[in-house]
Amino acid sequence: MQLKEIMAMALSSLGANKLRAALTMIGITIGVFSIILVMTAIGALQNSIESGISFLGSNIFQFAKYPVNIDAGGGNVKKKYQNRRNITYQQAVRYDELMQGNASEICLKCFGREIKGQAVYNGVKTPPSLTVVGTNRSFLTANAFTLGYGRNLNDEDVALARNVAVIGKGIEKRLFPHESPLGKVLRMTGHTYTVVGVLAEKGTSFGESQDDFFLMPITRFFENYGEANRTVNIATQPFSTELYTRTLDKGISAMRVARGLKADQDNDFEIYTNDSLKSAFLNVAGVVSIGAFVISFIALVAAGIGIMNIMLVSVTERTKEIGVRKSIGARSRDILRQFLAEAVFISEAGGILGIILGVVGGDLLALWLKVDVIFPYGWAIAGLIVCSAIGIGFGFYPAYRAAALDPIEALRYE
Amino acid sequence: MSQNSTRPVGPLVIDIENITKDYVMGKETVHALRGVSLQIHKNEYIAVMGPSGSGKSTLMNMLGCLDTPTSGRYEFSGKNVAEMNDDELAAIRNREIGFVFQTFNLLPRSTSLRNVELPLIYAGIDPDAREEMAIHVLHEVGLGDRMNHKPNELSGGQRQRVAVARALVNKPSIILADEPTGNLDSKTGEEIMTLFEDLYQRGNTIILVTHERDIAAHARRTVHLRDGLIETDHAGFIPELDLVALDRP
Numbered sequence: 001m002q003l004k005e006i007m008a009m010a011l012s013s014l015g016a017n018k019l020r021a022a023l024t025m026i027g028i029t030i031g032v033f034s035i036i037l038v039m040t041a042i043g044a045l046q047n048s049i050e051s052g053i054s055f056l057g058s059n060i061f062q063f064a065k066y067p068v069n070i071d072a073g074g075g076n077v078k079k080k081y082q083n084r085r086n087i088t089y090q091q092a093v094r095y096d097e098l099m100q101g102n103a104s105e106i107c108l109k110c111f112g113r114e115i116k117g118q119a120v121y122n123g124v125k126t127p128p129s130l131t132v133v134g135t136n137r138s139f140l141t142a143n144a145f146t147l148g149y150g151r152n153l154n155d156e157d158v159a160l161a162r163n164v165a166v167i168g169k170g171i172e173k174r175l176f177p178h179e180s181p182l183g184k185v186l187r188m189t190g191h192t193y194t195v196v197g198v199l200a201e202k203g204t205s206f207g208e209s210q211d212d213f214f215l216m217p218i219t220r221f222f223e224n225y226g227e228a229n230r231t232v233n234i235a236t237q238p239f240s241t242e243l244y245t246r247t248l249d250k251g252i253s254a255m256r257v258a259r260g261l262k263a264d265q266d267n268d269f270e271i272y273t274n275d276s277l278k279s280a281f282l283n284v285a286g287v288v289s290i291g292a293f294v295i296s297f298i299a300l301v302a303a304g305i306g307i308m309n310i311m312l313v314s315v316t317e318r319t320k321e322i323g324v325r326k327s328i329g330a331r332s333r334d335i336l337r338q339f340l341a342e343a344v345f346i347s348e349a350g351g352i353l354g355i356i357l358g359v360v361g362g363d364l365l366a367l368w369l370k371v372d373v374i375f376p377y378g379w380a381i382a383g384l385i386v387c388s389a390i391g392i393g394f395g396f397y398p399a400y401r402a403a404a405l406d407p408i409e410a411l412r413y414e
Numbered sequence: 415m416s417q418n419s420t421r422p423v424g425p426l427v428i429d430i431e432n433i434t435k436d437y438v439m440g441k442e443t444v445h446a447l448r449g450v451s452l453q454i455h456k457n458e459y460i461a462v463m464g465p466s467g468s469g470k471s472t473l474m475n476m477l478g479c480l481d482t483p484t485s486g487r488y489e490f491s492g493k494n495v496a497e498m499n500d501d502e503l504a505a506i507r508n509r510e511i512g513f514v515f516q517t518f519n520l521l522p523r524s525t526s527l528r529n530v531e532l533p534l535i536y537a538g539i540d541p542d543a544r545e546e547m548a549i550h551v552l553h554e555v556g557l558g559d560r561m562n563h564k565p566n567e568l569s570g571g572q573r574q575r576v577a578v579a580r581a582l583v584n585k586p587s588i589i590l591a592d593e594p595t596g597n598l599d600s601k602t603g604e605e606i607m608t609l610f611e612d613l614y615q616r617g618n619t620i621i622l623v624t625h626e627r628d629i630a631a632h633a634r635r636t637v638h639l640r641d642g643l644i645e646t647d648h649a650g651f652i653p654e655l656d657l658v659a660l661d662r663p
Contacts, residue, residue: 005535016523324519327480328580329508329536331501407480411519 010341017314024310025350027303028390031296032354032383033361038292039379040362041369042285048371049278059241060142061248062272063087063095063255065231068280084268086231089222091258095234098254103247105237107138108218110230117214119167121175121186130171130188130214134221140199142235145213148172150182150197153217157196161219165193169201170211188214191224203370248273300386303350304394311343311398322402323410336403343395344388351387355380424456426492427587427619428477433486433496434642435472446472447483448642454588454621459614461622461633469642471592474623478513478590479506491587508536512581516593518573520565526552526576527561533584551579555609571602578609588619595629607632 014021066081092108099106110133117130133139136158140147148169157164165186172181181195193216202210222230234255238247248271255269315322322335359380363373435447447469454460464470475481476488479495482503488496490506498506507513512533520529530548539547552561555575565573574594581589591610595603611632614620624630638645 002538012523320519321521324521325532325536326504327478327507327513327519328533329504329584331504331536333501334536408475411480411515 006337006341007345009338010345014342014345020310021346024306025346025353027306028300028347028350028387029354029357031299031303032351032387033358034299035292035296036355036358036376036379036383037361038288040359040374040376041365042289043376043379044363044366044371044374045369046282046285047374049281059244060235060237061251062233062235063251063269064233064272065269067270068272068277085259086229087234087269089218089227089232092232092234094258095254098257099236099251102250103236104239105138105141107136107142107235108232109133109135109139109235110218110221110232112221112225115189115225117188119171119175119186119188119214121184124175126171126174126212130212132214133216134218135215136218138235138237139215141237145202146200148198148200150195152197153215157217158219161217161223163191163193163220164196164216166197166199166215167195168199168211168213170209171214172198300390304390307343307346307391308394308398311339311395312401314342315339315398315402319405319410319413322405323407323413326405326407327411332403336399339399339402340392340395343399344391347387347391348384351383355383426453427456427490428452428454429489431487433476433483433488435476435481436484445642447476449486450642450644452637452644452647454619456587456619457614457617458635459620459622459633460635460637461624461630462637462639463625463630464639465625468639470623470639473639474590474592477621478511479503508533509584510587512584512586512589514574514577514581514589514591514594516596518565518577518597520573520576522565525562525564526557526568529565529576530579530583533580537584547583551583554582555579570598571605574598574606575609578606582613588621589613590621592623594622595626603629
């Protein structure tokens with residue numbers, strides 16, 4: 001018997017019990033969906049990271065108090081980092097001095113995470129969720145921002161702790177829809193700032209808006225919001241890619257000097273490079289993948305048992321039909337194939353639906369995270385193979401039972 | 415009834431010699447057939463009769479190659495069936511035997527045409543030839559206008575005609591009909607018997623298993639079974655003999 005005939009028979013049998021077949025199929029769909037969704041989203045992120053999206057500006061390395069995925073470590077690890085000395089502004093300035101002539105950009109930045117930044121101009125308010133940063137002229141380069149118009153912060157702003165600000169595009173749109181913000185004075189959290197520049201639009205990255213930054217000179221930031229309990233992040237850009245490793249080595253030495261570490265003491269700061277951030281991301285992605293794998297596996301086994309169950313019911317219901325088919329010349333293997341085809345069909349149809357939904361869902365997630373969509377061929381093919389295996393694996397026993405029926409008994413069955 | 419003697423005797427189709435069939439039911443062994451010998455030639459029309467428990471069904475299953483005997487010789491068109499495996503038996507059923515059942519046994523979700531095509535699918539005939547053959551046979555049984563109807567859209571007589579068409583489509587050596595009129599009213603039953611008569615006249619070999627005298631009377635030869643043995647085997651239907659045989663407790 002040809003494959004086409006077998007499939008046609010399987011389809012027409014399944015068509016007689018559409019709801020039952022569909023419900024059984026959904027089990028498989030859910031299992032496949034969960035793994036494909038996660039794998040598509042992770043694949044898209046990985047793809048965009050590997051093809052050049054950088055967490056930091058190009059060739060940048062950064063020193064900070066906390067590692068990137070501190071939350072993954074658990075309580076004790078977190079405490080260890082919390083007990084570290086902050087990187088003070090004084091140390092940061094010392095580092096800056098030591099690195100003069102060795103790097104093209106040194107960005108000192110301090111994020112006011114606890115400040116509910118809400119800018120007000122002319123009675124119009126932004127949401128109280130601005131990212132308030134005290135920094136210097138190098139922030140733009142170090143964080144891959146570009147200036148839209150106006151001017152960047154400069155060394156003089158920092159030296160004199162001027163009340164000036166460079167604002168994100170989102171703030172400009174909200175507060176200055178019909179006029180240029182340059183030279184305008186706005187208020188934020190009880191302080192006034194003169195807008196000197198506006199950043200170019202950047203959109204969102206990893207689900208976080210990049211257009212609500214509120215940059216001010218780091219010195220002004222400390223004056224307005226206090227310096228105690230704050231740690232400064234230091235980003236450094238070498239003169240060229242070739243000098244990256246040498247500059248990183250120099251940077252680490254300079255940092256150790258600035259922190260006053262003795263020769264036998266370990267670094268008490270974290271070094272961020274694009275590579276370290278990538279591998280930190282990949283670690284997280286790996287954990288998520290394993291989680292998705294386990295969930296999918298459980299769901300697929302449950303779905304497979306569902307298929308077996310429904311096929312056993314189907315064999316019993318169709319005992320008479322099996323007898324008729326055998327009496328007119330169906331061989332045992334024809335019956336086996338027919339029932340196996342039904343199980344595989346349910347499984348494959350569920351799998352394909354799961355793959356489609358998973359890819360669409362994963363890519364919607366990717367779009368939301370502003371990375372390019374992908375089609376995970378490898379995972380899709382693996383999904384189809386696994387579904388076939390489930391169909392055959394769980395469908396075999398019922399199909400075998402059907403094939404082994406005695407034609408006389410089967411014909412007599414009512 | 416003397417037609418039988420006027421017709422030439424065709425080649426031997428079924429040759430059974432001293433077959434037995436035992437069933438083990440729990441601790442007891444049931445001897446369903448105790449040594450049956452039977453020869454059926456091409457273009458015979460034979461009725462197998464007998465009360466329930468006589469071994470009639472067992473003999474029919476044996477003749478239909480649904481089962482193999484415990485002992486004895488069974489040759490079907492010269493092929494030794496008694497020692498065939500399941501696949502070979504399936505092939506014989508597919509090509510040499512056309513079953514007609516009391517309960518029609520059509521696939522309920524398939525049209526008449528698809529039902530009739532079914533044996534051809536298992537015979538591996540390609541779809542176009544298949545359809546053509548099925549259409550031809552459906553016309554032969556007078557259902558040319560009911561090809562795309564499903565069984566539940568047909569009357570009992572029409573369903574049985576579809577079943578007959580399905581039995582005929584592979585041009586089998588024998589048509590094995592098990593109580594073919596059992597589920598039909600007597601008028602429709604007569605129609606089906608007329609169809610069988612017609613098939614017989616066109617050269618088919620028909621084995622009719624029945625316990626109804628009126629039905630058996632259509633056959634040209636009558637075989638009576640009792641307690642797993644052939645009691646009588648004679649040409650035609652002889653009312654005195656056959657009625658007596660039937661009425662005996």
